[in-house]
Amino acid sequence: MATLxxxxxxxxxxxxxxxxxxxxGASIVVRQVLSAIENxxxxxxxxxxxxxxxxxxxxTAWETPFIHNAFENSAATISGVxxxxxxLKRQGKIxxxxxxxxxxxxxxxxxxxxxxxxxxxxxxxxxNMVYVCYDNGAYMNTGIQRSSATPRxxxxxxxxxxxxxxxxxVNRKDLTAIMAAHDIAYVAQASPHRWNDLVSKSEKAFxxxxxxxxNILAPCxxxxxxxxxxxIDISKLATETCYWPLFEVEHGKWKVSYKPRDKRPVSxxxxxxxxxxxxxxxxxxxxVEEIQKYVDRKWEELLKRAEAE
Numbered sequence: 585m586a587t588l589x590x591x592x593x594x595x596x597x598x599x600x601x602x603x604x605x606x607x608x609g610a611s612i613v614v615r616q617v618l619s620a621i622e623n624x625x626x627x628x629x630x631x632x633x634x635x636x637x638x639x640x641x642x643x644t645a646w647e648t649p650f651i652h653n654a655f656e657n658s659a660a661t662i663s664g665v666x667x668x669x670x671x672l673k674r675q676g677k678i679x680x681x682x683x684x685x686x687x688x689x690x691x692x693x694x695x696x697x698x699x700x701x702x703x704x705x706x707x708x709x710x711x712n713m714v715y716v717c718y719d720n721g722a723y724m725n726t727g728i729q730r731s732s733a734t735p736r737x738x739x740x741x742x743x744x745x746x747x748x749x750x751x752x753x754v755n756r757k758d759l760t761a762i763m764a765a766h767d768i769a770y771v772a773q774a775s776p777h778r779w780n781d782l783v784s785k786s787e788k789a790f791x792x793x794x795x796x797x798x799n800i801l802a803p804c805x806x807x808x809x810x811x812x813x814x815x816i817d818i819s820k821l822a823t824e825t826c827y828w829p830l831f832e833v834e835h836g837k838w839k840v841s842y843k844p845r846d847k848r849p850v851s852x853x854x855x856x857x858x859x860x861x862x863x864x865x866x867x868x869x870x871x872v873e874e875i876q877k878y879v880d881r882k883w884e885e886l887l888k889r890a891e892a893e
Contacts, residue, residue: 602645607812609802620786630658630694659706692733718802772832809858
């Protein structure tokens with residue numbers, strides 16, 4: 585992997601001056617992912633916070649060829665561009681020393697939910713592309729509605745806390761494992777607080793011959809109700825509690841990238857976020873225990889998968 589000094593000299597692919605919120609995890613994720621490559625890159629982006637706030641007509645923050653796609657088809661669009669590129673290369677109509685890379689970005693709404701069919705199809709067809717999900721755990725751009733990436737117990741506008749439900753009532757979808765089940769060459773889960781791990785995984789993803797998928801935690805201060813300056817700290821705590829473990833699946837082999845020396849209780853992560861403040865009430869203690877059991881179970885399953893390889 586390139587050193588931090590080397591990374592600092594590479595040109596920015598996402599410029600400043602965009603209108604993403606202060607502390608938004610999405611812009612941090614994008615900058616780290618794109619710093620991993622020096623090749624020319626074509627970017628596709630599903631409708632969402634990242635697209636809306638970086639391409640307000642007539643301006644753009646992207647220093648790359650950029651394609652805005654509908655909510656549901658970022659993966660399909662980039663797979664089509666990649667296929668066209670390969671065709672033109674075969675015909676001798678495109679020449680160059682460096683291969684062009686192709687990457688699609690989508691939030692969890694455009695990846696876990698609305699865009700899942702498009703994503704699954706692109707991966708199954710074997711396109712030489714990288715798909716990056718910046719996972720902020722809800723449909724933040726349209727008013728903080730729950731998605732299938734939203735953690736159990738979280739309060740959103742469509743899973744409101746009240747006398748009927750204590751926030752979202754079911755656990756989040758394990759999309760990273762679902763993508764690994766597609767038997768593609770590279771799948772990884774990362775977090776912006778460990779930039780070296782994220783950049784290293786991004787390098788691997790772009791260097792793979794075939795499809796690759798990265799699922800990256802991207803805290804949303806507004807939706808998570810945390811101070812803007814706490815984005816990296818809350819990302820770190822998600823990993824230290826094993827709510828968001830760091831791992832990769834390379835050619836079918838599972839590997840845990842980081843094991844906390846002292847695994848923290850998930851309540852430490854939950855209670856620092858306003859969307860979970862109701863879980864501190866005595867009547868919700870049992871729910872917190874259930875969430876802890878779920879996190880523990882998923883962590884143990886991950887360790888067993890990695891040890892079996």
